[in-house]
Amino acid sequence: MDQQRYLELCEQRLADLPDYVRKFYINRQANAYSSATLYQYLQEYVRFFSWLIDEQIVTVQTTKDIPLVALDKMKLEDIELYKIFLMNKRKVNNHKLSFQAVNRSINALNALWYFLTIEAEQADGEPYFYRNVMKKVKLLKSSETMATRSRHIGQKLLTGDKKHDFITFMQVDYPSALSNRQLASYKQNCERDIAICVLALTTGIRLSELAQANVSDLNLEQLTITVIRKGGQQDTVPIAPWGLPYLQDYVQIRQQRYLAANERALFVTKYRGQAKRISNYAIEKLVAKYSEAFGVRLTPHKFRHTLATDLMSATHSETIVATQLGQTTTQATHLYTHVVDDEQRSAMDKLE
Helix, strand or coil, X not given: CCHHHHHHHHHHHHCCCCHHHHHHHXXXXXXXXXXXXXXXXXXXXXXXXXXXXXXXXXXXXXXXXXXXXXXXXXXXXXXXXXXXXXXXXXXXXXCECXXXXXHHHHHHHHHHHHHHHHHCCCCCCCCCCCCCHHHHCCCCCCCCCHHHHHHHHHCCCCCCCHXXXXXXXXXXXXXXXXXXXXXXHHHHHXXXXXXXXXXXXXXXXXXXXXXXXXXXXXXXXXXXXXXECHHHCEEEEECCHHHHHHHHHHHHHHHHHHCCCCCCECCEEEECCEEEECCHXXXXXXXXXXXXXXXXXXXXXXXXXXXXXXXXXXXXXXXXXXXXXXXXXXXHHHHHHHHHHHHHHHHHHCCC
16 A cells, blocks of 8 residues: 555544644654554544543543543553453454454554653643553563453452452441541441442443433332433343342442432432432442452442353353453453353363
């Protein structure tokens, strides 16, 4: 393909990407990068930004809308999950990407973050931001398999009885270590905080879906919650029965404790004496607070992976897991097949 054709393709890709990527592109052009190489970089950015939207790690409508702050605040675990996504991605011939191809994708992201944190210069002479999460990201080794990556993720989940231990910790152990002032705040919000964690662990819904849920969306008789999925589609999601008593506890105290008679939001906080919808950020903070005290820092996204892993263990069906998570394909559910490790170990132990 000739140089002019690559330049045209680059312009097509840039139309789908934020302005700061165009500035990266211009910088690399000035430094004599070939148009073919730059086109591959832009392809990678479209794929990565599309994945961020699909996973609702960033809640925007198009890849062009991805804000700089999303890259500045990106978590290491998000990049690790993206690596796993790449390792399971199928090419047109149905073969998985090679570790070299995955590493090319990571290197492309490295180049963008390096530009934004080191090379780019705004009007005041400063880069766009300083925190570079990509410095913590390791390239794959040729021997690193999907099973290895999945097992690493699995160690950071609340699968099996660990989720019940975590909820018990929130109820019993966590308040015992608080000061009187901290205890007052805990007592105000404990049923709500537990209900948020339980609903995430019993449904696998996304952070944004948790925060945007309304009281009318929760049906405790049928054990379902209605959420708005990606693309604005409505979905009714089953709730695992073990979560019912915790959700009932919260519903019973919600209106009176938060003065929430006129507030539609399911999960609320009290602000200047009035109830208001809890934010995504507040949910992330409370999950981090309790989980760090429990001994392993978790996120709402890890709760989603926990549910998916337990469901895969129970059903061995990627289709069921994808449906529960609101995914249109089973492509991303390969991550949860690490649950067969225990069965594999058990079977091996029986061999003589």
